[in-house]
Amino acid sequence: NAGVTQTPKFQVLKTGQSMTLQCAQDMNHNSMYWYRQDPGMGLRLIYYSASEGTTDKGEVPNGYNVSRLNKREFSLRLESAAPSQTSVYFCASSPMTSGLRNEQFFGPGTRLTVL
Amino acid sequence: GDSVTQMEGPVTLSEEAFLTINCTYTATGYPSLFWYVQYPGEGLQLLLKATKADDKGSNKGFEATYRKETTSFHLEKGSVQVSDSAVYFCAVIQGAQKLVFGQGTRLTINP
Numbered sequence: 001n002a003g004v005t006q007t008p009k010f011q012v013l014k015t016g017q018s019m020t021l022q023c024a025q026d027m028n029h030n031s032m033y034w035y036r037q038d039p040g041m042g043l044r045l046i047y048y049s050a051s052e053g054t055t056d057k058g059e060v061p062n063g064y065n066v067s068r069l070n071k072r073e074f075s076l077r078l079e080s081a082a083p084s085q086t087s088v089y090f091c092a093s094s095p096m097t098s099g100l101r102n103e104q105f106f107g108p109g110t111r112l113t114v115l
Numbered sequence: 116g117d118s119v120t121q122m123e124g125p126v127t128l129s130e131e132a133f134l135t136i137n138c139t140y141t142a143t144g145y146p147s148l149f150w151y152v153q154y155p156g157e158g159l160q161l162l163l164k165a166t167k168a169d170d171k172g173s174n175k176g177f178e179a180t181y182r183k184e185t186t187s188f189h190l191e192k193g194s195v196q197v198s199d200s201a202v203y204f205c206a207v208i209q210g211a212q213k214l215v216f217g218q219g220t221r222l223t224i225n226p
Contacts, residue, residue: 041218042217043159044216048213
């Protein structure tokens with residue numbers, strides 16, 4: 001099992017450019033998440049998908065869109081990148097068994113720089 | 116909303132020293148609590164968890180006890196190693212399985 005995979009690992013964009021971060025999991029998990037990690041601020045939730053076909057905003061959704069393409073894949077899109085979106089982005093997944101608060105499994109991250 | 120407050124870092128210790136990283140939380144109901152570890156250049160890995168009051172999570176020599184009366188989940192290890200150098204995150208899970216993280220504590224262990 002590869003677990004949670006993310007592409008690309010690194011990306012540099014110019015202000016105003018767009019891009020899509022890809023995430024896939026092979027653990028048959030129901031829920032998937034996108035976080036950003038900034039120095040001194042821990043991880044903050046951007047969007048999540050509790051199950052295939054549903055998505056919801058997290059703490060910092062502005063400037064982002066997501067697509068839950070199928071049960072395995074959850075992509076994050078920046079339509080018009082801004083320097084404030086320079087960060088490390090992590091995708092995570094969780095089995096989300098009803099009645100249990102399960103841990104989340106994280107990908108290796110994408111380091112994005114917006115110039 | 117729910118929140119997590121962690122001990123400010125960075126923390127620097129010598130090998131074989133005793134480690135405590137403090138974590139307190141605010142949350143409604145009965146959340147589950149987690150410690151995650153992030154090694155340099157990697158994603159987060161679950162270190163340990165506790166799902167109800169007085170539970171003790173443990174892994175790799177680390178321990179943390181869910182103290183509902185003090186809303187705390189402090190991480191401890193009796194004898195740290197150089198390989199424990201990493202960033203440690205305390206987290207609480209609230210409704211809809213949304214993890215809320217503390218700001219992280221960077222730990223450096225010197226030989």
